[in-house]
Structures are given as C-alpha cells and as structure tokens.
Amino acid sequence: MTTTTTTTTSTTTSTADAPATPRVDLTELVEFTAAVFRHHGLPAERALTAAQALVHGDLTGITSHGLTNLTRLYLKLFEDGRCDPAAEPEVLADRGAAVLLDAHRALGLWSASEAVDLAAERALQYGVGLVSVRDATHLGCAGAHAKRAADRGMICLLVSNCGQQRIIRPPGGQAALLGTNPLAFAAPAGARPPLVLDMSTTVVPTGRVRGAARAGQPIPEGWLEDKDGQPVTDPHALDRGDGYLKWLGGDPATGAFKGYGLGLLVEVLGALLPGAGLGPATEAWSGSGSPSGQDDNIGFTVLVVAPAELRPREDFEAQTAGMFDALVGSPAVDEDRPVRYPGWFEAERATEHGKSGVPLSAALFEELVAVAAERGLTAPKALEGSPAQDT
Numbered sequence: 001m002t003t004t005t006t007t008t009t010s011t012t013t014s015t016a017d018a019p020a021t022p023r024v025d026l027t028e029l030v031e032f033t034a035a036v037f038r039h040h041g042l043p044a045e046r047a048l049t050a051a052q053a054l055v056h057g058d059l060t061g062i063t064s065h066g067l068t069n070l071t072r073l074y075l076k077l078f079e080d081g082r083c084d085p086a087a088e089p090e091v092l093a094d095r096g097a098a099v100l101l102d103a104h105r106a107l108g109l110w111s112a113s114e115a116v117d118l119a120a121e122r123a124l125q126y127g128v129g130l131v132s133v134r135d136a137t138h139l140g141c142a143g144a145h146a147k148r149a150a151d152r153g154m155i156c157l158l159v160s161n162c163g164q165q166r167i168i169r170p171p172g173g174q175a176a177l178l179g180t181n182p183l184a185f186a187a188p189a190g191a192r193p194p195l196v197l198d199m200s201t202t203v204v205p206t207g208r209v210r211g212a213a214r215a216g217q218p219i220p221e222g223w224l225e226d227k228d229g230q231p232v233t234d235p236h237a238l239d240r241g242d243g244y245l246k247w248l249g250g251d252p253a254t255g256a257f258k259g260y261g262l263g264l265l266v267e268v269l270g271a272l273l274p275g276a277g278l279g280p281a282t283e284a285w286s287g288s289g290s291p292s293g294q295d296d297n298i299g300f301t302v303l304v305v306a307p308a309e310l311r312p313r314e315d316f317e318a319q320t321a322g323m324f325d326a327l328v329g330s331p332a333v334d335e336d337r338p339v340r341y342p343g344w345f346e347a348e349r350a351t352e353h354g355k356s357g358v359p360l361s362a363a364l365f366e367e368l369v370a371v372a373a374e375r376g377l378t379a380p381k382a383l384e385g386s387p388a389q390d391t
C-alpha cells in the first residue's frame with residue numbers, strides 16, 4: 001500500500017488527532033475484540049474476521065462504526081438472542097455465478113466478509129460473482145468487507161439494507177420507511193490505496209447523530225428535519241422520534257431524489273433480491289402495526305467482478321494506473337489539499353495507526369477495560385506515552 005504524508009481532509013468522524021487519546025497496538029486490539037467475540041460463542045476464525053471488520057472503523061477513522069458499537073450494538077444483539085454467534089449459513093440457491101444464502105442471524109461482521117470472499121471465488125471462475133444474503137445482522141462498515149475484493153485485484157459492490165428499521169421518509173412523505181442503507185464500492189487503484197467509497201445513502205448514518213448526542217453537541221443543520229421539513233439541530237430528536245434523517249442530497253431541489261434513489265437501489269438489490277425484511281411496509285403508515293421496526297432480518301448483496309478474467313490483466317492495470325495518475329496528479333484549487341479519492345485518507349490513517357497504535361477516545365477505552373473485566377478477559381493496554389497510561 002502506498003503511503004504519503006498528505007494532510008488528512010476527510011469528513012469522517014476521526015478522533016485520530018484529538019489530544020488525550022489513548023492508543024492501543026493494532027494486533028492487541030484485534031486480538032482483544034476477537035476474544036470478546038469468542039467469549040460470546042463465535043468460533044475462533046470467525047471471531048478474528050469479525051474483529052478485523054469492527055476495528056477497521058477505528059483504524060481508518062470511521063469511528064461512528066468502530067468499537068463504539070461493541071457494547072451498544074453487537075453485545076446487545078448476542079444478549080437479546082437477535083444474533084446467533086454459531087449460526088451456519090444455509091445455501092438456498094447456487095447457480096455458479098450467483099448464490100443465495102440464509103445467514104440464520106449469524107454475525108454480519110463475519111458473514112459479510114465471508115460473502116465477499118465467496119463472491120470473489122466465483123468471480124475468478126465466471127468473471128462475476130454475486131452473493132445475496134437474507135436474515136443477516138449488522139455488518140458495520142460496509143467498506144471493510146468490500147475492500148477485501150479490491151485487495152485481490154477485483155471490483156466489488158456491497159449494499160445492505162437495515163431490515164425493518166424505518167427512520168427516513170421518502171421525499172414528500174409523512175411516514176419513515178427506510179433505513180440508512182449503506183453502500184460500498186471498492187476497486188484496485190494500482191500501487192495506490194484502493195478506491196473505497198463507503199457511505200450511508202442518507203446524509204449521515206445514525207451513528208454520527210448519536211455520537212453528537214453522547215458528546216452533548218448540537219448537529220449541523222441539514223442532518224435532521226422535523227415532521228414539517230424544518231431543520232433540527234438537537235441530536236436527541238432522532239431517538240425521540242421527532243427528528244428524521246435527510247437523504248444524501250438534502251432537499252428535492254438539491255438532489256434528495258438521488259440519495260433516495262440510491263436508498264431504494266440498496267433496498268431492492270440488498271433485501272428484495274434475497275427476500276430479507278423490507279423497510280417499506282403498509283403497516284408503517286396504516287396504523288395496523290409498529291411503525292418503526294427493528295433492524296432484524298437484514299439483507300445484503302455482494303457483487304464482485306474479476307477484470308482479469310475478462311481482459312488482459314496488464315491492460316486493465318495499465319489503464320487503472322493512468323486513471324488514478326490523472327486524478328491525483330490533477331491541479332488542486334489549494335496546493336495544500338491535493339486531489340484525492342474515497343479510501344485514500346482511510347488508508348493513510350490505517351498505515352499511521354498500524355505503526356503508532358489505534359486511537360480510542362478515553363471513554364471508549366474505559367468501556368473496553370470494563371468489557372474485559374466483566375468477562376475475565378485481559379484488557380487492552382494503552383501504549384506508553386498515551387494518556388490512559390497516567391490514569
């Protein structure tokens with residue numbers, strides 16, 4: 001992976017450079033996380049894969065979907081029986097290039113990586129591999145999984161719905177009918193870090209709003225709106241049910257139908273195709289059932305294309321190099337902010353954090369220490385010189 005010293009300008013929720021931040025050795029953090037998953041019944045190999053996918057968030061600066069979700073989301077899923085750590089996914093249909101699986105509530109952090117690896121294997125055979133999964137659970141950062149195929153020279157699209165969780169309204173609608181429906185697209189970029197577009201189809205994911213709520217900070221106008229479409233800056237409004245996330249693009253005049261359309265793309269490809277739980281349901285607005293369902297029976301679909309199975313590898317690689325040379329070499333408006341692409345800054349942070357330790361907020365570090373103590377596991381240690389050493 002190419003490393004550079006370019007200034008980080010990403011808008012992700014990085015706490016990487018915040019002062020008073022404990023840092024933990026990457027290997028130790030992954031091993032600790034895997035130990036927690038093993039403690040809750042995941043077989044060792046799955047626990048390691050899941051741990052790598054979860055730590056990816058903190059490693060790359062996507063902190064809204066990193067270890068902060070360990071206690072808030074994944075441990076709760078185990079405790080409530082909404083995730084089966086030892087579930088064996090079942091093959092419902094296998095057509096060679098296309099496979100349909102029932103995950104039987106296996107941990108999405110693991111099953112999504114498995115699905116990408118399976119789709120990649122099929123792509124090596126057929127040029128393209130599609131794996132579509134029903135009854136899945138939360139997969140964390142979609143890009144952590146999609147990147148696995150790009151690291152092997154392939155192109156990957158991964159889309160996941162949020163089961164029956166309904167928090168966003170169609171433009172012009174009164175009833176929330178969809179989730180934040182993440183989409184990731186990853187492709188090799190030659191000697192440079194892979195292109196990894198990894199995003200919610202809403203303007204921000206819920207994790208960003210809840211992070212602001214925990215920090216006691218208002219959110220910018222443009223993230224939430226009230227039932228009449230007026231801006232809401234109180235992050236607690238989301239969980240109170242009187243603040244609705246906005247689509248990528250904002251309002252209809254600024255492109256909301258593009259975000260909404262992408263959200264529907266994710267719903268159709270990710271959940272309708274495999275037969276998973278759907279957000280849009282009449283019960284959400286007819287008064288006949290619970291309007292805001294849970295994110296159970298999530299659906300996701302992975303599509304992997306192997307370019308080298310379709311055209312000479314050297315041609316594809318030469319053209320890739322030329323394309324990314326043209327992008328990153330192009331003149332910038334501000335020379336201190338060179339032109340980059342999605343995945344660049346995440347890779348840069350991963351390289352830096354792999355060397356100097358993964359930064360965690362003091363509160364998250366304490367939370368992990370408590371998780372270890374409650375389970376009789378060895379707690380992660382803060383690296384020498386980083387703040388938790390002194391406390």
Ligand SMILES: NC(=O)c1ccc[n+]([C@@H]2O[C@H](COP(=O)([O-])OP(=O)(O)OC[C@H]3O[C@@H](n4cnc5c(N)ncnc54)[C@H](O)[C@@H]3O)[C@@H](O)[C@H]2O)c1
Pocket residue numbers: 009010011012013062064065138139140141142143160161162180181182183184196197198199200201203204205206208340341342343344345346
């Ligand atoms: N599992 C779920 O249900 C779920 C739901 C929603 C979101 N998520 C995850 O939440 C995470 C965060 O999503 P988000 O929408 O807040 O992402 P984001 O807005 O922080 O970033 C979106 C994309 O823009 C790129 N980007 C941002 N700033 C850039 C810059 N300056 N230069 C180049 N590229 C730049 C990033 O690389 C990323 O690919 C993702 O990992 C996503 O998969 C998961």
